[in-house]
Amino acid sequence: MRNSLILVLGGTGTVGGRVAARLRAEGHRVRVATRHTEQRFDWADPGTWAGVLSGVPQLFVLLPDQTGLPEAFLPAARDAGVRRLVLHSDRGLDVMGYAHLQQTELAVRESGLDWTIVRPDWFHQDFETFFRPAVVDGRLCVPVGEARQGFIDAGDIAAVEVAMFGRPDLIGEVIEVTGPRALSFGEAVATIGRATGREIVFDGSEEGYRAVMRADGVPDEVVDALVAGFTALRDRGDTEPTGQVERILGRPGRDFADYVAAGAADGLWEGTSGPAAG
Numbered sequence: 525m526r527n528s529l530i531l532v533l534g535g536t537g538t539v540g541g542r543v544a545a546r547l548r549a550e551g552h553r554v555r556v557a558t559r560h561t562e563q564r565f566d567w568a569d570p571g572t573w574a575g576v577l578s579g580v581p582q583l584f585v586l587l588p589d590q591t592g593l594p595e596a597f598l599p600a601a602r603d604a605g606v607r608r609l610v611l612h613s614d615r616g617l618d619v620m621g622y623a624h625l626q627q628t629e630l631a632v633r634e635s636g637l638d639w640t641i642v643r644p645d646w647f648h649q650d651f652e653t654f655f656r657p658a659v660v661d662g663r664l665c666v667p668v669g670e671a672r673q674g675f676i677d678a679g680d681i682a683a684v685e686v687a688m689f690g691r692p693d694l695i696g697e698v699i700e701v702t703g704p705r706a707l708s709f710g711e712a713v714a715t716i717g718r719a720t721g722r723e724i725v726f727d728g729s730e731e732g733y734r735a736v737m738r739a740d741g742v743p744d745e746v747v748d749a750l751v752a753g754f755t756a757l758r759d760r761g762d763t764e765p766t767g768q769v770e771r772i773l774g775r776p777g778r779d780f781a782d783y784v785a786a787g788a789a790d791g792l793w794e795g796t797s798g799p800a801a802g
């Protein structure tokens with residue numbers, strides 16, 4: 525299936541953009557479809573699916589945050605001729621209780637397609653997307669205490685996911701990917717602080733997080749659900765690197781400190797807490 529078309533759903537975001545670019549660089553034929561591409565694809569609008577799926581034997585699926593796979597999607601993909609599926613999932617799905625992704629993985633396992641599921645840990649790039657405003661304002665609250673996480677670079681996640689299209693031996697496998705070393709949010713924030721000269725406080729307490737969310741006007745029931753997920757992660761304790769990036773790619777994953785050094789040089793945490801430039 526080397527020269528067959530690969531459809532990349534979610535292929536313009538943090539990881540999906542890197543997946544599409546890497547597939548193209550490796551000489552694959554690629555179709556990217558989102559709500560904003562010329563050929564429009566919307567998970568919420570089944571009328572947009574058939575055209576995008578047409579003529580596609582291989583499929584990469586990355587769902588937006590908090591979104592599960594619609595029940596009708598995999599049957600539609602199979603009917604359209606899809607045979608191979610690589611699903612970008614989430615390593616936190618069981619401990620944090622992400623029912624939408626648990627259901628998605630189950631549907632994939634039962635789809636009859638040749639599937640591989642990749643479950644990444646926290647992305648390095650979270651510090652330039654949804655954590656950036658707090659980092660730039662000098663105070664990040666995430667109620668995970670000092671438990672060490674398996675932060676991984678989006679480039680390494682994409683490299684593993686792309687590699688799956690050439691690894692029929694990993695069909696039917698769930699691959700958990702982490703960076704080369706686990707580190708706590710406090711250690712991560714201190715790394716950014718040293719590289720940028722900014723003073724950044726990390727508060728891993730539940731009370732601190734609730735106060736921030738309350739000030740942002742987030743409803744209590746939403747905060748309760750978020751706190752339950754984060755504190756479950758805290759109570760799990762330190763995670764261990766899985767070594768899968770090294771095994772699959774034959775090279776070490778990118779260290780968080782390298783990501784931060786490059787990000788600081790690019791000015792990722794300069795200026796105020798608006799969206800990052802570029």
Ligand SMILES: NC(=O)c1ccc[n+]([C@@H]2O[C@H](COP(=O)([O-])OP(=O)(O)OC[C@H]3O[C@@H](n4cnc5c(N)ncnc54)[C@H](OP(=O)(O)O)[C@@H]3O)[C@@H](O)[C@H]2O)c1
Pocket residue numbers: 533534535536537538539540557558559560561565566567568586587588589590612613614615616643644645646647650
């Ligand atoms: N952040 C983490 O630390 C982490 C860790 C592990 C796993 N994950 C998982 O990774 C995923 C998020 O990855 P990401 O941050 O790379 O995503 P992202 O940057 O937010 O990109 C989302 C992609 O989905 C597309 N999209 C959004 N809504 C859509 C819709 N209704 N229909 C079709 N396409 C839509 C977007 O394009 P358009 O906006 O143009 O439609 C974009 O291409 C989630 O499933 C999350 O659970 C995240």
